[in-house]
Amino acid sequence: MTVRDVGRRDVPVLDVRSMSKVYGAGDTAVHALREVDLLVRRGEYVAVIGQSGSGKSTLLNILGCLDAPSAGNYYLEGLDVADLDERQLSVLRNRQIGFVFQSFNLIPRTTAFANVELPLVYAGVSRRVRRERTLAALDVVGLAGRANHRPNELSGGQQQRVAVARALVTAPALLLADEPTGNLDSASTEDVLDLLDGLHAAGRTIVLITHDDEVAARADRVVTVTDGRLTETSGLRR
Amino acid sequence: MSFVEIVRFAVRALLANRLRSLLTMLGIVIGIAAVILLTALGNGAAQYIQSQISGLGANSITVLARAPGGTAGAAAGASSRPLTSGDAAALADPQGAPDVGYVAPVVQASLTVAAGANSETDTVIGSTPEYFPGSNTVVASGRAYDDADVSAGRPVAVIGRTVADDLFGAGSVPLGQTVLVKGVPLQVIGVLQAKGQGGGFANPDSNVLAPITTVQSSFTGFGNLTQIVVGARSSATQDAAESEIYSILDRRHGITDPNDRDYQLISSAQLAQVLDQTLSTFSLLLAGIAAISLLVGGIGITNIMLVSVTERTREIGIRKALGAPPSAILGQFLVESTILSVLAGLIGVGLGVAGTFIPLPNGFRAIVVPAAVVVAVVVSIVIGVFFGGYPARRAARLRPIEALRRE
Ligand SMILES: Nc1ncnc2c1ncn2[C@@H]1O[C@H](COP(=O)(O)OP(=O)(O)O)[C@@H](O)[C@H]1O
Ligand SMILES: [Mg+2]
Numbered sequence: 001m002t003v004r005d006v007g008r009r010d011v012p013v014l015d016v017r018s019m020s021k022v023y024g025a026g027d028t029a030v031h032a033l034r035e036v037d038l039l040v041r042r043g044e045y046v047a048v049i050g051q052s053g054s055g056k057s058t059l060l061n062i063l064g065c066l067d068a069p070s071a072g073n074y075y076l077e078g079l080d081v082a083d084l085d086e087r088q089l090s091v092l093r094n095r096q097i098g099f100v101f102q103s104f105n106l107i108p109r110t111t112a113f114a115n116v117e118l119p120l121v122y123a124g125v126s127r128r129v130r131r132e133r134t135l136a137a138l139d140v141v142g143l144a145g146r147a148n149h150r151p152n153e154l155s156g157g158q159q160q161r162v163a164v165a166r167a168l169v170t171a172p173a174l175l176l177a178d179e180p181t182g183n184l185d186s187a188s189t190e191d192v193l194d195l196l197d198g199l200h201a202a203g204r205t206i207v208l209i210t211h212d213d214e215v216a217a218r219a220d221r222v223v224t225v226t227d228g229r230l231t232e233t234s235g236l237r238r
Numbered sequence: 239m240s241f242v243e244i245v246r247f248a249v250r251a252l253l254a255n256r257l258r259s260l261l262t263m264l265g266i267v268i269g270i271a272a273v274i275l276l277t278a279l280g281n282g283a284a285q286y287i288q289s290q291i292s293g294l295g296a297n298s299i300t301v302l303a304r305a306p307g308g309t310a311g312a313a314a315g316a317s318s319r320p321l322t323s324g325d326a327a328a329l330a331d332p333q334g335a336p337d338v339g340y341v342a343p344v345v346q347a348s349l350t351v352a353a354g355a356n357s358e359t360d361t362v363i364g365s366t367p368e369y370f371p372g373s374n375t376v377v378a379s380g381r382a383y384d385d386a387d388v389s390a391g392r393p394v395a396v397i398g399r400t401v402a403d404d405l406f407g408a409g410s411v412p413l414g415q416t417v418l419v420k421g422v423p424l425q426v427i428g429v430l431q432a433k434g435q436g437g438g439f440a441n442p443d444s445n446v447l448a449p450i451t452t453v454q455s456s457f458t459g460f461g462n463l464t465q466i467v468v469g470a471r472s473s474a475t476q477d478a479a480e481s482e483i484y485s486i487l488d489r490r491h492g493i494t495d496p497n498d499r500d501y502q503l504i505s506s507a508q509l510a511q512v513l514d515q516t517l518s519t520f521s522l523l524l525a526g527i528a529a530i531s532l533l534v535g536g537i538g539i540t541n542i543m544l545v546s547v548t549e550r551t552r553e554i555g556i557r558k559a560l561g562a563p564p565s566a567i568l569g570q571f572l573v574e575s576t577i578l579s580v581l582a583g584l585i586g587v588g589l590g591v592a593g594t595f596i597p598l599p600n601g602f603r604a605i606v607v608p609a610a611v612v613v614a615v616v617v618s619i620v621i622g623v624f625f626g627g628y629p630a631r632r633a634a635r636l637r638p639i640e641a642l643r644r645e
Binding site: 061064065066067068086087090091092093094095099101105106107108109110114118119121122123124166170 | 247
C-alpha cells in the first residue's frame with residue numbers, strides 16, 4: 001500500500017493483485033482464476049469476455065465481495081478486503097457495490113418497490129428518504145409505474161431493470177453485472193445496455209461480464225479471461 | 239437496521255408466503271390442541287371415576303344375586319337362590335357376623351312417579367335407614383325415613399334432586415307435598431343432596447327412596463331382595479366382614495364351591511382398585527396418543543421449515559449480497575418463526591380449551607390439565623422457533639455466493 005492514499009481521487013476503485021481462486025481440493029480442485037491482476041479506475045466501463053467456464057463469474061463474485069479469493073490481494077477503494085469481518089463486508093456490499101445477476105435474483109412474492117428499497121433498509125436510511133430514493137431509482141429504469149408489481153408480474157427485461165434499480169439505489173461506487181442481458185430478448189437487452197450507458201455517462205464505474213461482442217463494444221476497455229488468466233484487449237472502444 | 243424494521247420484514251415475509259406460514263402453524267395448532275384435548279379427556283375420566291367410587295359408601299359391601307358362573311346381577315337361574323330377607327337377617331346377627339356394623343336390605347323397581355301434571359319414570363328404592371350411609375346418600379332438606387317409618391310401613395318418600403326439579407319445579411323443596419308412585423300417594427319428607435352424574439352407576443338424583451316395607455307392600459311384594467348393602471364396623475374390619483358374609487351366605491345357599499356362588503360381593507375398596515387400574519391404563523393410552531400428536535405436529539413443522547430452507551437460503555444469499563448484516567438476517571428469521579409459533583400456540587390452546595367444552599354423553603366432562611398445556615406449548619414453540627431459525631443459522635455461515643447457488 002504505497003502511494004494509494006495520497007489523493008483519494010487517484011485511488012483505483014478496484015485493484016486486484018495476483019489473485020487466484022481454487023474450488024475444491026486435491027484431485028477435484030478447479031483452478032478457476034490463476035494469478036490475476038486487474039486495475040479499474042474511477043468512471044471506467046470495463047467489459048469482461050471469455051468462454052463459458054473460463055472464470056468470469058468467479059472473478060466478478062470476488063470483486064463483489066460475495067466470495068473470497070484463495071490467494072492474492074483485492075483492494076476496493078484502497079481497502080484490503082481480506083482485513084474485513086463479515087459485518088464490515090456487509091457494509092461494503094451495501095454502500096460500495098451494486099451487483100446485477102444474470103438471473104435477476106429478486107426476492108420472490110415481494111413488490112418491485114420493496115425489492116429496490118431493501119439495500120436502503122439495511123443501510124439504515126429513514127423511511128421517508130428511502131421512499132424518495134426508491135421511487136427515483138425506479139424512475140431511472142423507467143418502472144416508476146410498476147412499483148407495486150411482484151416479480152412474477154413483470155417481464156424478464158422489467159425484472160432485470162428492477163434489479164439494476166436495486167443495485168443503483170445506494171449510489172455505489174461500483175456497479176458489477178454478470179451477464180445482465182444473458183436472459184433477455186434483444187429489445188430488453190437494448191433497454192438495459194442503454195441504462196448502463198447512461199450510468200457510465202453519469203460517472204459510475206462499471207464492470208460487466210458478457211459474451212456478446214456488441215455488448216462489449218459499448219465499454220471503454222475489454223479484458224478477456226481464458227482458462228483463469230486475464231488478458232487486456234483494448235481498442236474495441238467505439 | 240432497527241428492530242421495528244426487522245419485525246416489518248418478518249411480517250412481510252410471512253404474508254408473502256401465506257400458504258407456507260399457514261401450514262407451519264397448522265402443525266403447531268394441531269399438536270397443541272390434540273395434547274390439551276386428550277389429556278383433558280383422561281383427566282375428566284379420572285375425576286368421573288373418582289366420583290363414581292365416592293358414590294359408594296365408605297366401608298360398604300354390596301351383595302348381589304347372580305347366576306352361578308354368570309355375571310353379577312343376572313337373573314337367578316334354576317340352581318341359584320335369590321337373596322331374601324332371611325339372608326339379610328342372618329347377616330345382621332351379631333353372633334355370626336361380629337364385624338358387620340349394619341345391614342340394609344334393598345328392593346327396587348322402576349315406576350311412574352307423578353305430582354300434579356308432571357310425571358316421569360324413576361327408580362324407587364326401598365330399604366332401611368342404614369341405606370343412607372351405606373350408599374353415601376345425604377339428605378339436603380327435610381329428613382331421612384327412620385326405623386319407625388320402616389316398621390310402620392308409612393307412605394313417606396325422600397326424593398332425589400332431579401325428581402324434585404322435574405315434578406315440582408327447579409330448585410323447589412316440596413316437603414309435605416305428595417308424589418303419586420304408580421298411583422300410590424307418598425308424602426315427601428326429604429330431598430337428597432344433588433350428587434351429579436357421578437354418584438353410583440345409576441343417577442342417584444333420579445331416585446325415590448322409601449321404607450322397604452312401604453315399597454314391598456305397595457309395589458314389589460314381599461319376595462326377593464334386589465341387593466343387600468352391608469356396612470363393616472370400620473375400614474379395618476372390612477376384610478373380616480367380607481369373610482363372615484361369605485361363610486353365612488355360603489351356608490344358607492348351600493354353596494360348596496367358592497367359585498360357583500349364586501351371589502357376589504362388591505366392596506367399594508375392591509371397586510376403587512379395579513377402576514384405578516383401568517384408569518391408569520386409559521390415561522397412559524391417552525398420554526401416548528397425545529405424545530404422538532405432538533410428535534406428528536412437530537414433524538409437520540420441521541418438514542415445512544426444511545422444505546423452505548432451499549428457497550430461504552437463496553433469499554438469504556440475495557439479502558447478504560445487498561448488504562444485510564448477519565444480525566438482521568438472524569433477527570428476521572427468529573422474529574418470523576417466533577411470531578408463527580406463538581400465534582399458532584395461542585390458536586392451539588384456544589382450540590384445545592374450547593374443545594373441552596363440547597358436551598360429552600354420560601355427563602363426564604373433559605377437564606384441562608394445566609401442566610399438559612404448558613408442555614405442549616413449550617415443546618411446539620421450541621420446535622417452531624428452532625426450525626424456523628434453522629435456515630438463517632445455516633445460511634449465516636455461508637458466503638453470499640454459496641447461499642445463492644443453492645438449488
Ligand atoms: N462453486 C463451484 N465449485 C466448483 N467449481 C466451480 C464452482 N463455481 C465455478 N466452478 C468452476 O470454475 C470454473 C469457472 O467458472 P465460472 O467463473 O462460473 O465461469 P464463467 O462465468 O466464465 O462461465 C468452471 O470450470 C466452473 O466449473
Ligand atoms: Mg458465468
